[in-house]
Amino acid sequence: MADTPHSAPVSFSEFDAVSTAAWQERIKRDLKGADPAALEWATAEGLNVQPFYHQEALHGLPTQALTTSTAWLNIPTYAVGAADKGHTAIARAADALERGADGIYFELTDAASFDISYLHERLPLSTSYIGYSVRIGAASFVERLLATGTPTLRGFLRFDPVTDHAPDLPHQLAELRTVLTLTRHMAEFRALTLNGAFFANRGGTVIQQVGFALAAAAVYLEQLPTDDIPLAEVAAAFQIQVGLNPNYFFEIAKLRALRRLWATLLHAFGLPADAAQALRIFAVTSTWSQTTLDPHTNLLRATTATMAAVLGGANAVGVAPFDSLYQSPNEFSGRLARNLPVILREEAGLNRVADPAAGSYYLETITDQMAREAWAVFQRVDAAGGLSVAIGMVLQELHAVAQMQFQRIASGEQVIIGTNRFQNPHEQFDYNPKKLLRSKEFDSTRAAYPSEVLRLATVLHFQRREKKHRRAAVVLLGAHTNQLIMESFLRLLPVQERLALKASHPAGTLSVLFSTPEAATLMYATPDQFGHFARVVCRVAINEPDFVPPTLLTADLATMQEAVSLFGFREFTVEGYSTDDVLARLQGR
Known part of the structure; x- marks a missing residue:
């Protein structure tokens, strides 16, 4: 177009190029003889972070281009309790879709009681993007969805008996095969969503979270395929739900490492590299980092975590209300949670650039380190018989890491604003x-x-x-x-x-x-x-x-x-x- 401004190439030709050696020499001079290695710091995850990264750090690292769309979805979560038909949650969800939400996620305690007819009446299943989590009866639940006359579903189902260590795994796997068969022609429905958030919500390190999620996926890739359900079809049905904490750069690297290792895992099962591009990641704010003390700080944690999810390549994000630990669902906190991703998209413009983290010396380096360590965790669990066999070992390791974090919080080494630092001694609680x-x-x-x-x-x-x-x-x-x-x-x-x-x-x-x-x-x-x-x-x-x-x-x-x-x-x-x-x-x- 004639009136479209043309961008000029970015150039800093007036500045001389500075080599890595020159930067290192300047650092030594500024430190006045101190060893630059003393500025390195070891993270709780066991990674060593350098004080200075440079272009040479990328030499030898695998290249990674995220092919995910920038059109990530804003999907709030609504919990539906036991014996609850879900009418209130459905009404709130319908309102949310008119006020900035792109889809809805229902966490169902009692899937059999959920009123699917009312759901279809308020949110037509063929046009609404809806996710569901169920713990039992996955096949009958999907059959009820299809019994509404809906030819195709949009959204996903989270039924993960391996991670949730449900009893009678052979029967649960048979349920999943039925679900895969019922939804195999539905391009916009992911029938196999893993509960990777389980590990984040129990204090697992980012390395553990990725490694354990891959171990869960491997169980399904090994045990679900049959003559009627090929391996490629199982892989294409995957989505991974991950939990987000406020460690901004590490959460970005976690999602990037997960995508890289997903390609490695599928390659190990003999699937082509392009099959890994179909993986969807649904990133939700973790309960692990939420607080009841000075709870408005949860809004800041959620903002950091959601930004990390978007920059790390998540396909969808879900933000929990800041007061969800102690309050019943309410319009005020629900609106803030729903609008947080909307602001990041509409006002901050975080949906306009694909993979903005690519090429960062620091992020690319820690992504590579994280991927290597997480793959080692996966291999260790796999050698122990896989996640379904080694779940006891995994839970013990999560407990040990959580206890270490409790110790660091008590000593002040790990900070929770409003809880163990900068507390409000005069805080008036909004709860009893x-x-x-x-x-x-x-x-x-x-x-x-x-x-x-x-x-x-x-x-x-x-x-x-x-x-x-x-x-x-x-x-x-x-x-x-x-x-x-x-x-x-x-x-x-x-x-x-x-x-x-x-x-x-x-x-x-x-x-x-x-x-x-x-x-x-x-x-x-x-x-x-x-x-x-x-x-x-x-x-x-x-x-x-x-x-x-x-x-x-x-x-x-x-x-x-x-x-x-x-x-x-x-x-x-x-x-x-x-x-x-x-x-x-x-x-x-």
């Missing part, structure tokens, strides 16, 4: 701490949980002390929490005082907070001691097999004092400081 601690839905598999449960428990204590009620409470803080409390407390003391202080509590015990109107006392007990104690306080028979002790137990003061003494709870001590002193300092009082 007592009700939240008693709730079975309160997610305890998160990085911030040990800090949160201590904070919420001590808030209850200070409230109880002010009201002077003659009742007491015991709050279960969890395993190893006394050690985390000790490390957090020491971090607040002058250096000269730290070495002289010691904590006394045996390993393998549970940490509890015993709160009376007069004082709060940190204690520890064995799991058996706490279990017997909880049964007495809750008046549950000793032979009741399904009893799960609640996090928060309350009773009159005399009963609680007698039970704590009877079942042998022991006080956690810090030399020179009372429990009240420790808690008050941790609370910023």
Whole structure:
């Protein structure tokens, strides 16, 4: 067009080219004789990051061009509980599609109760992009979708019995084969979505997340194909749902490494390289990094994570509401979550450039390192019999990594804004701490949980002390929490005082907070001691097999004092400081 401006080539000819050697010499000079290697830092994932990257770093690295479309989808999630027909969630989803969402994802606790007729009435299945997650009955669920008369579906199904370690895997695989057969002609429906977010939501490193997701995929590639369902058809049906955390550059590299290794995995199964281009990635914000303390910071974490997903090549993104840990679905937080990707697309323009991370010396290098390490994780799981056999080993490794993160959070080495640094001591909660601690839905598999449960428990204590009620409470803080409390407390003391202080509590015990109107006392007990104690306080028979002790137990003061003494709870001590002193300092009082 005559009126279209022509862009001039970018040129910096007025500047002399600077070689890598010259940059390195300048760094040495600026360091005044210090060794540049001292600036390297080791990440929690085990990768070494250099302080300076240069063009030569790309020599020998495999080239990678992401071929995904820039038209990524904004897909909010709606949870539908047990025995719920889903009418409320469907109505909210229909509204979301008119206000910036491109598709909808329903997480179904009870797929059999979900009202598909009402869904089809509000959201026509042939034109609406809809994803579903089910844990059982996948084949019958898809049959019900097709029974609406819809000739073809758009969206995906997440039914991953391997990752979710469902019982009777042969039967579940047969269900998946039926689903693949029913949807084989539907180009816009992915029938085999993996729950890769499972590993992110339990604190797995980015390397573990990629390696374990590949191990799950390998089980399906090995066991699903039959004479009627060829291997290529199974591979083409894949989508991987991944969880996103705020580590911006590493999350970008994670998605890029996943795409690279997907091609490697398919090549190992004898499939052509172009088959890997069909992989779709659905990136959702992880529960692992969400907090209930200063919860508006979750919006900032979600923004960082979603940007990383888009720049890393995700085909679709899903942002959880910032208050989803403690509030029922509501219009305010749902609208913010839905609009976050819209802003990144419409105002930030992140849908206008394909693979903007390509060629970055730093990102290309850590992508390569991450891919190599993740492939080694995959090979180790595969050598142990595959994910379906080695799931116990995988869960143990995830637990070990989570415990390491808890330790780093307690020591301040790993920062959670608003939780272990820059806390708001005067925060007013939008929820009832007592009700939240008693709730079975309160997610305890998160990085911030040990800090949160201590904070919420001590808030209850200070409230109880002010009201002077003659009742007491015991709050279960969890395993190893006394050690985390000790490390957090020491971090607040002058250096000269730290070495002289010691904590006394045996390993393998549970940490509890015993709160009376007069004082709060940190204690520890064995799991058996706490279990017997909880049964007495809750008046549950000793032979009741399904009893799960609640996090928060309350009773009159005399009963609680007698039970704590009877079942042998022991006080956690810090030399020179009372429990009240420790808690008050941790609370910023």
